Amino acid sequence: MIQIRKTLPADHDALWEIIQQVIATGDTYVFDPASSREKMLAFWCSADKHTYTAWQNDEVVGTFFLKDNQPDLGSHIANAGYMTSPRAYGQGVGRTMGEFSLHEARRLGYTAMQFNIVIKTNERAVKLWQQLGFTIIGEIPEAFRHKTRGLTNAYIMYQKL
Template identity: 70%
Template sequence: MIEIRKATSADHDQIWEIIHQVISKGDTYVFDPSSPKEKMLDFWCGEGKHTYVATIAGKVAGTFLLKDNQPDLGKHVANGAYMVSPDAAGLGIGRVMGEFSIEEARQLGYKAIQFNFVVKSNERAVRLWEKLGFQIIGEIPDAFDHQQNGLTNAYIMYQKL
């Protein structure tokens, strides 16, 4: 059974392990695959972030964050980032986190969620977000330097809450 809860500092090592595994592939996130733990945990769990973990039998199998997409007059739109442990791929964790985050964003007072950068070749994520009601509202040419495919487009995806 997948459970979602707010992340605590006790989760940081497990969150880092997921982040490290995901960014090391250089195929879905813009972060340098050699980014250090401190930098990534500050980004993922730092000030202004609502960070969560998805657990199975008490072990962190996924993590996501919600934050203001823009400051001040743009803060009513959320932005999010999601990662699933490669060991837990295919178990529905991404879908559960996505569904939870949509409701959580509403509870936090957001009026919409916008993803500024979804790598086009990350077809699994694009399909999931579309199934959860997100629309592609823009495409950025050659925005991502994919480690295997070279320059790759990225989508901007949006859902009004």
């Protein structure tokens, strides 16, 4: 069973391990694969975010954050980022985090959720978000420098909560 809770400072080593593995591939996230632990944890766990950790069998298997997509008059729409440990791929971690985050976003008072950059070639993520009710509302040409495929399009995905 996958459990989710707010991230604690004691989780940072496990989060860094996941973040490092996910960005190292250079195919799903905009972060430089050589990004430092300090940079990534400062971003992922910053004060403007609600950061969560997913656990399974006493092991951290994923993490995500929720935040305002825009400040002030755009703050009613949530934005989010998700990372699953490569060791846990195919075990429902991403789906569980996605479902939890939609409920949590509603609880926090958000009226919609928008992803500003979902890499088009990340078919697993695109399919999951569509299954969870997100719609592709735009496509950004050559928005991402894919490590092996070069310039790649990205989607903007949206869901009213």
